[in-house]
Amino acid sequence: FKAAVLIQRWYRRYIARLEMRRRCTWTIFQSIEYSGHQDQVKLHDFFSYLVDHFTPSSQNERNFLSCMFAEERLLKDSEMETYCDYESIEVPDYYTGPHVSFPLLPDHATALVEAFKQKKQLHARYVLNILHEARKYLIQLPNINHISTCYSEEITVCGDLHGQLDDLIFIFYKNGLPSPERSYVFNGDFVDRGKHSIEILMILFAFMLVYPKEFHLNRGNHEDHLVNLRYGFTKEVMHKYKVNGKKILKMLQEVFCWLPLATLIDEKVLIIHGGISDKTDLELLEKLERHKIISTMKYTKKPEKKKAAEESRSISAWFPLKSRSVPSSPLRLSPHKGSRSASIPCTFTPDRKEIFKKVRQSVQLELKEGQQQMDFSEFKDKEPLRFPLESEPNSCDFQGVNQEEWKQVVDILWSDPMPQEGCKANTVRGGGCFFGPNVTEQVLQKYSLQFLIRSHECKQEGYEFCHNRKVLTIFSASNYYEVGSNRGAYVKLGPDLIPHIVQYQANKTTHTLTMRQRISRVEESALKALREKLFAHSSSLLAAFKSYDLDGSNFITLNDWSVAMESVLHLGLPWRVLRPQLVTHTINNMLEYKSWLNDLAKEQVSHENIQSSLLEVLYRNRSNLETIFRIIDSDHSGLISFDEFRQIWKLFSSHMNVDITDESICDMARSIDFNKDGNIDINEFLEAFRLVEQSYLEDKDSELKGSETNESSCSGQGVH
Amino acid sequence: ILLLHWILVFNAVDGNNGESLQAKAGLLELQKKIKEAFEVFDHEANDTVDVREIGTIIRSLGCCPSEGELHDLIAEVEEEEPTGYIRLEKFLPMMVKVLSERRYRPIPEDLLLQAFEVLDSAKEGFLTKEELVKYMTEEGEPFTEEEMEEMLSAALDPETNTIQYRDYLAMMVIDEN
Numbered sequence: 001f002k003a004a005v006l007i008q009r010w011y012r013r014y015i016a017r018l019e020m021r022r023r024c025t026w027t028i029f030q031s032i033e034y035s036g037h038q039d040q041v042k043l044h045d046f047f048s049y050l051v052d053h054f055t056p057s058s059q060n061e062r063n064f065l066s067c068m069f070a071e072e073r074l075l076k077d078s079e080m081e082t083y084c085d086y087e088s089i090e091v092p093d094y095y096t097g098p099h100v101s102f103p104l105l106p107d108h109a110t111a112l113v114e115a116f117k118q119k120k121q122l123h124a125r126y127v128l129n130i131l132h133e134a135r136k137y138l139i140q141l142p143n144i145n146h147i148s149t150c151y152s153e154e155i156t157v158c159g160d161l162h163g164q165l166d167d168l169i170f171i172f173y174k175n176g177l178p179s180p181e182r183s184y185v186f187n188g189d190f191v192d193r194g195k196h197s198i199e200i201l202m203i204l205f206a207f208m209l210v211y212p213k214e215f216h217l218n219r220g221n222h223e224d225h226l227v228n229l230r231y232g233f234t235k236e237v238m239h240k241y242k243v244n245g246k247k248i249l250k251m252l253q254e255v256f257c258w259l260p261l262a263t264l265i266d267e268k269v270l271i272i273h274g275g276i277s278d279k280t281d282l283e284l285l286e287k288l289e290r291h292k293i294i295s296t297m298k299y300t301k302k303p304e305k306k307k308a309a310e311e312s313r314s315i316s317a318w319f320p321l322k323s324r325s326v327p328s329s330p331l332r333l334s335p336h337k338g339s340r341s342a343s344i345p346c347t348f349t350p351d352r353k354e355i356f357k358k359v360r361q362s363v364q365l366e367l368k369e370g371q372q373q374m375d376f377s378e379f380k381d382k383e384p385l386r387f388p389l390e391s392e393p394n395s396c397d398f399q400g401v402n403q404e405e406w407k408q409v410v411d412i413l414w415s416d417p418m419p420q421e422g423c424k425a426n427t428v429r430g431g432g433c434f435f436g437p438n439v440t441e442q443v444l445q446k447y448s449l450q451f452l453i454r455s456h457e458c459k460q461e462g463y464e465f466c467h468n469r470k471v472l473t474i475f476s477a478s479n480y481y482e483v484g485s486n487r488g489a490y491v492k493l494g495p496d497l498i499p500h501i502v503q504y505q506a507n508k509t510t511h512t513l514t515m516r517q518r519i520s521r522v523e524e525s526a527l528k529a530l531r532e533k534l535f536a537h538s539s540s541l542l543a544a545f546k547s548y549d550l551d552g553s554n555f556i557t558l559n560d561w562s563v564a565m566e567s568v569l570h571l572g573l574p575w576r577v578l579r580p581q582l583v584t585h586t587i588n589n590m591l592e593y594k595s596w597l598n599d600l601a602k603e604q605v606s607h608e609n610i611q612s613s614l615l616e617v618l619y620r621n622r623s624n625l626e627t628i629f630r631i632i633d634s635d636h637s638g639l640i641s642f643d644e645f646r647q648i649w650k651l652f653s654s655h656m657n658v659d660i661t662d663e664s665i666c667d668m669a670r671s672i673d674f675n676k677d678g679n680i681d682i683n684e685f686l687e688a689f690r691l692v693e694q695s696y697l698e699d700k701d702s703e704l705k706g707s708e709t710n711e712s713s714c715s716g717q718g719v720h
Numbered sequence: 721i722l723l724l725h726w727i728l729v730f731n732a733v734d735g736n737n738g739e740s741l742q743a744k745a746g747l748l749e750l751q752k753k754i755k756e757a758f759e760v761f762d763h764e765a766n767d768t769v770d771v772r773e774i775g776t777i778i779r780s781l782g783c784c785p786s787e788g789e790l791h792d793l794i795a796e797v798e799e800e801e802p803t804g805y806i807r808l809e810k811f812l813p814m815m816v817k818v819l820s821e822r823r824y825r826p827i828p829e830d831l832l833l834q835a836f837e838v839l840d841s842a843k844e845g846f847l848t849k850e851e852l853v854k855y856m857t858e859e860g861e862p863f864t865e866e867e868m869e870e871m872l873s874a875a876l877d878p879e880t881n882t883i884q885y886r887d888y889l890a891m892m893v894i895d896e897n
Contacts, residue, residue: 003838004860009786010827011863011871014892016779023760419764515870559749574756577780 015515022519024577026460028526029481031571032533080254086128089244100126100206102133109206110177116199117169124244127202131251134205137212138258143290144282145216145263147183149495155183157271158490159455159474160220163194163233166506167478167488168203174504175490178207178215185263187455187474188220188273188413192231194477198240198248205255219259219290220273220455221413225252226297230627238636246636257291261412268450268497275415275454275471276443277433278423281408288405296410296431416457417471437467444470450497462489462503478505482525484518527581533569534582535600540568545593555590558583639679747816754815757781758808767808771798774806781815783824787861793818829893836885846882 091099098115100108100122112122149155156175161168178184186204191197207215221227228234228249237252238245262285263271401409414432418424421436428434440452451470458480464473478488489503534541544567548560556564561583562575583591633640757780761773769777774797775790785793797810818824839855840847847855849872856863856871863871875888 002860003835004855005786006827006832006835006860007839008856008860008863009784010832011867012775012787013779013784013826015867015870016776019776020757020760020780027760419766516874559745559752562752574760576753576756577760 018516018519020577021523021581024574025519025523025526026485027573028530028578029485031573032526032529080132086125086132089123089125089128091123091125095123097121097123098126100129102129104130104133104206104209106179106210109203109210112203112206113169113172113177116165116196116203121240122199122202124241124248127198127241127248128244128251130202130205130209131248131255133209135251135255135258137209138255138260139291141258141260143261143286143288145218145260146267147185147216147263147265149266149493149497153181153494155185155265155493156490157185157187157453157474157493159187159476159488160189160458161186161194161200162189162222162477162480163191163197163200163236164477164479164506165194165196165199167476167504168200170488170504170506171476171490174502175492178211180211180214183214183216185216185218185265185271187263187271187453188218188259189222189455190217190220191233192222192228194232195236197233197236201252216263217259218263218271218273219256219261219413221296223256223259224295224297225249225256226295228252229630230623234630234636238638249636253294257294259290261285261290261409265493266495266497267448269453269493270447270449270451271453272412273454274413274432274456275411275417275435276439276452277411277415277435278439278442279408280411280443282447284405285408285412288401288408290409292401293406293409296406296413414456417454417466417473419466437470440467440470453491453499458486459489460486462487463491463501472499474501482522484522485525523581530573531582531600531603533571534565535603537568538597538601541565542593542597544568545597549593554592554594555587556593558586558589558591561591561593639681641679645680750816750819751812754781754812754819755808758811762808768805769808769811771802771804771806774811778815778818781819782826783818784826785824789824829889832889833886836889840885845886846880846884849876849881849883852883 097120098108098111100112115122147155156171158171172178176182184207190200190204194200204215204217208217222231222233225234234249237248241248261272265271411432414429415426415435416429416432417440418434418436421438423436423439424434426432426434443449444451451472453472453474455474455476457464457473457475458477459473459475462475462478465471466473472491474489474491475486476488476490478486480486484505487503487505489501492500492502494500541564544564545556545561548556548564558576558579562579565575566573583596585592585596629640630636757777758767758769761769761777763770771794774794778785778790778793793814794806797806797814799805799807799810836847837843839851852872852875853868857865857868874891875883875885877884
């Protein structure tokens with residue numbers, strides 16, 4: 001029937017075009033992620049640059065450095081009780097949130113879930129209490145949890161949640177709450193990015209305490225306070241817990257480092273957050289002291305005992321990381337190229353001894369005089385926080401793990417699989433590696449394993465098999481980039497160890513939208529992010545366009561436009577395919593580029609006083625800026641001083657070869673110092689350039705929307 | 721308009737040399753376009769694409785083949801021993817030909833409308849859900865269940881349980897642009 005065919009033909013074409021748009025949108029997200037990694041690499045370069053070239057000449061600058069290179073330290077047991085003194089925190093009568101008491105019962109845990117569903121917030125006292133108990137429990141766990149399917153019939157493994165409470169609630173709704181008959185493994189990355197990281201942690205820890213044999217957690221790369229500084233968890237905690245936030249953050253450090261590194265089911269299925277490398281050594285991993293790795297971003301070497309206290313160094317190498325769950329397949333920009341390089345970029349030469357000596361001395365001075373900057377300011381009568389370089393022969397708390405051990409853990413938490421054979425440094429993330437099918441095969445054989453389950457990467461379908469179905473990526477945060485961007489999934493394993501996958505997408509609104517509308521929404525979000533990026537490169541783009549505009553007509557061909565875009569942005573995007581979405585006004589296939597660039601600029605906020613070139617620079621470096629701010633703001637007060645701000649800029653801009661005068665910085669800073677007290681509220685500053693994600697403002701809106709779900713399941717995937 | 725004319729003239733005044741250069745440039749541009757679309761689906765970055773995605777690529781490049789025509793195209797570019805993958809080096813020349821010859825042009829709106837009218841035997845200006853489902857899943861090159869569901873989600877007017885095809889078409893055409 002010809003008519004039918006006609007309609008079907010037409011319709012299929014329509015769908016194909018939608019599909020193309022959908023894929024392009026995904027590509028845009030991926031490429032922006034990827035280029036974001038370069039940001040992080042830049043940040044690392046900046047810190048290395050500091051170490052290389054910078055001699056602190058003023059107190060401020062020394063402070064800045066000391067923030068970067070200060071040792072983290074875990075609380076000694078004696079300090080723990082005093083510091084984490086939750087019992088002294090009063091819960092006021094008007095508190096309507098859930099109450100928690102120990103020993104924790106299943107009902108308490110369930111009550112927590114219910115309370116969070118109703119948008120209640122858990123009181124700081126209970127948060128600290130739970131963290132305290134969680135830590136006590138985690139300490140006695142081994143690095144690798146060995147569990148068995150004979151305990152409970154089925155084990156459900158979930159991937160990254162990233163603070164998306166809706167997804168966790170959905171999983172419990174669809175799959176059932178944890179119980180002695182229903183085991184769960186959560187494979188890391190519970191926090192950051194989403195708005196309910198702390199709630200998720202509370203629920204997970206509560207169930208872990210209630211059902212220790214059946215409920216298991218692995219550490220992810222985001223269970224790390226340095227990563228949290230960048231990706232939003234720190235912000236969330238300080239925002240929700242204004243009084244006790246700092247304590248909570250400190251406790252979190254204590255808890256995160258005790259999380260197990262891996263889970264092994266029936267000695268056959270290895271579950272780790274990131275992946276493996278060709279050097280992965282499970283025996284080594286079982287033996288090392290995992291809690292010594294407070295953060296995988298900083299490697300702290302054992303101070304050499306032989307040398308006198310003065311001479312010994314603390315070697316902290318910054319690990320340039322883009323930790324955010326990256327979608328699959330790094331782009332054609334082929335980060336796979338290049339040989340395997342050491343994942344610890346910073347090495348020390350004798351020149352730096354001087355810097356460190358100075359830094360140390362000045363910092364010690366600082367410490368003795370006043371301790372406002374330090375977290376431990378409450379404890380004026382206690383021993384001040386000191387570098388482990390002090391003559392403390394018994395400072396066993398500080399001795400980190402050795403380099404090989406550290407690298408093993410980094411590999412487990414940060415690596416990604418790749419289709420090609422071999423094992424290469426993961427230049428995209430800055431640490432860990434890309435491991436090929438042969439590496440998987442090698443490790444599986446070495447330890448007689450059947451397959452690996454890992455997370456760490458966002459997948460459109462919520463899961464993906466690779467390496468001949470020997471590696472399963474499972475990702476449980478649906479709508480990770482944007483409403484409708486991807487599904488979440490979890491996997492169930494029975495005694496036969498055959499994975500059954502369940503997919504879902506937690507959002508009421510997507511249900512009622514047509515496919516076109518869903519795709520449009522995600523697309524619009526991606527395009528917006530892309531346009532912002534374009535804006536951030538306006539001047540370079542203008543220069544590139546001009547080079548094609550040989551006759552000075554102010555017009556260039558669309559072909560030239562595509563080429564120019566790629567040459568400036570290096571995003572590896574299909575510009576010709578995207579062109580209709582980005583360029584709407586063309587005359588005879590030519591583009592009047594100046595007005596196009598102007599339109600782009602108009603979309604972004606403009607701060608009249610600020611030169612547009614400065615604005616561009618800010619946009620380009622926003623995430624790094626924000627991270628640096630937060631590191632400087634060591635007490636998480638949300639304020640940095642005017643001077644600190646100027647310092648940062650001076651250092652950063654000189655390193656980045658940014659041509660900005662000191663004056664313009666000062667002017668800018670002054671115009672933002674609204675209350676003229678010499679302090680800059682970080683959020684206000686970023687807001688002034690609309691750099692702050694409208695997160696907590698939009699939060700109200702999205703909260704009102706509730707969360708129903710639609711899901712589909714596909715099961716019976718055989719393993720081989 | 722003046723500007724438009726001026727540019728047209730400007731482009732035309734190229735001379736013979738210019739023309740063949742232009743043709744070459746045109747071809748190059750076409751190839752780039754095809755390559756880009758192909759790469760969107762090239763997940764392993766090795767110039768191959770799963771054969772099941774070829775249809776999407778071809779259609780997104782502006783062609784509107786039927787399933788039968790699509791199969792023929794695929795057969796042309798498949799490997800001797802079908803691997804499940806199509807390589808760019810085979811796909812590119814085929815696609816260039818298809819596009820330059822302007823094969824499988826999209827269907828004009830009025831023709832589509834006529835098609836609906838043919839199915840609308842009662843000439844009432846709408847199709848019932850059952851009618852549409854029957855035609856789409858039993859006639860021509862049948863839809864899968866998924867395809868049918870998806871079409872219904874946008875086409876079906878839930879109150880009357882019918883497909884007001886005139887309105888539906890009008891809406892879709894706007895969507896396209």
